[in-house]
Amino acid sequence: MKKITILLVSLVCLQSCKQEPKKEESPNLSEKFAAVLDSYYEDGLKLNPINATTAGDNRYDDVFTNQLSDDHIAKVKAHFEGYKTKLNDFPNESLTASEQMSKAILEWQCDINLNEFNFNANLTPIDQMWSPNLFMGQLASGSSAQPFNTVEDYQKWIKRVDGYLEWLSSTEDKMREGMEKGHVLPKSLIKKVLPQLESLTVKDLDKHLFYTPIKNMPEDFSEAEKSQLTSAYESMINDKIILAYEKLHTFMANEYMEAGRESSGIQGEPGGDAYYAHQIKKYTTTNMTAAEIHELGLSEVARIRSEMEKIKEQVGFEGDLKAFFDYVRSNKELMPFTDPEQVIDNFNAIHDRMKPQIEKLFDVKPKTPFEVRRTEAFREKSASAEYNPGSLDGTRPGIFYTPIPEVTKYNTYSDESLFLHEAIPGHHYQISLTQESEELPKFRKTLWYSGYGEGWALYSESLGTELGLYTDPYQLFGMLGAEMHRAVRLVVDTGLHSKGWTRELAIQYSLNNEAESEASIISEIERYMANPGQALSYKIGQLKIRELRKKAEDALGEKFDIRQFHNQVLETGCVPLALLESKIDHWIKENS
Incomplete structure (x- = not known):
């Protein structure tokens, strides 16, 4: 395993996270x-x-x-x-x-x-994957973090929407400024934003996302309250939301589309190289360069391909690895579902299979409830599977969202690794345990470092065998495919943003090296285009955690306790990787 060189963080004498006596001269x-x-x-x-x-x-x-x-x-x-x-x-x-x-x-x-x-x-405030308008859509559905339990809750949302519409209007101003200064989205991304905007211009209120809370009003609301809120929401949607989205859609479909970039990577914008270096540091919390990461990615792709070859031979497939990818992508036996609820049921069944083994790896588990849900329809076609944290007080569950745009084409081969990553013990354990901690200050309970957080989730995928999963060779291949997916990201993200790669070249490289469907790969490549550097964090963080586990296993021998190692990694919440390494080094020293 290649050693990840991590960023030096301003820290003089970090030893551990245990409390130590204060100096007497500073009692307060x-x-x-x-x-x-x-x-x-x-x-x-x-x-x-x-x-x-x-x-x-x-x-x-x-x-x-x-x-x-x-x-x-x-x-x-x-x-x-x-x-x-x-x-x-x-x-x-x-x-x-x-x-x-x-x-x-x-x-x-x-x-x-x-x-x-x-x-x-x-100057590029809206994209198809990451921008605030998409999360506001989740909130508007009434099934996310924004509460719709009381009349006051409903009234608060109306006020919040007014502020949101002010932001939405400002996005056009910023994009016009971006057009003047050379900071615009690639045309291929603009095309993906347009249907998202158009979906919120629908005139039939029963089909409008922002009307959903009205259709689900609590039964204890009085008839007068229901009537007043219905009228207010109808006015909000008809007189404000639809008009705002129509205006923005018209602008982006015409003037902005005409000004859109032909280039795919951030190098196509002024100062793109410096911005990409910033993004690498932000998301990986390392000082690694784009060139170093690109080479690391090529090395990891080669290593994982060799592991994939073994699975191909195990199932008796004759042909090269790319042909095997096509076989897995199109294998109807791996697409057994006819109803979206069957996809949800399958993830819950995976959870049930691993429950007997979880105690062997974790002696501290979150109290926050957990659910699997289908991604909302308005964003499903462009969305990836994701985890939304529960509330700090545990009253709202952590939610694993999975997109199911065409259920009959839903391929199950990577479901076990996906559950380990997005749900348990991945993001649900990591985020919920942080939020439930009684030791951490509040600002650290909601902090997010992608190198640590996504690194932990990808590391969690490698625990499947220990948790009683991956008994089916296709699910094991799915784990390798998911790891390959993150290794490919190192290559294509740096390729797009530092080596002048086109969207099409990045898509083809992915098709050559992973078994994801072409539609999924296109969505992923466009995701990287929208947020340079974010995709690098997964593999960089995973390699660091695996490196630290091996260091601890080698140093402690029979004294090594996997549950205690996991506690050490998880108990301090999201931290830059340099701080995590310092903490594990001290833990090893203390227990040697």
């Missing part, structure tokens, strides 16, 4: 430091109230801040600059190890977010 230092961390968290919720709603904090459910406005941008800059300055009041030697980790994490947060302002990412 811990309280003051905790107050700064709490203030940072609270101020952050005011700047991004959607985060509060997602965490189950309903104080700001009626607010949507216009993150594109000059006023908001100035506030965000002041927020990070101010807290970076405040940290200077707390020398590392006066803090416990746990507090030092929180300080190092907050310094990282401030630095990476301030660096973001050196670029023009807000």
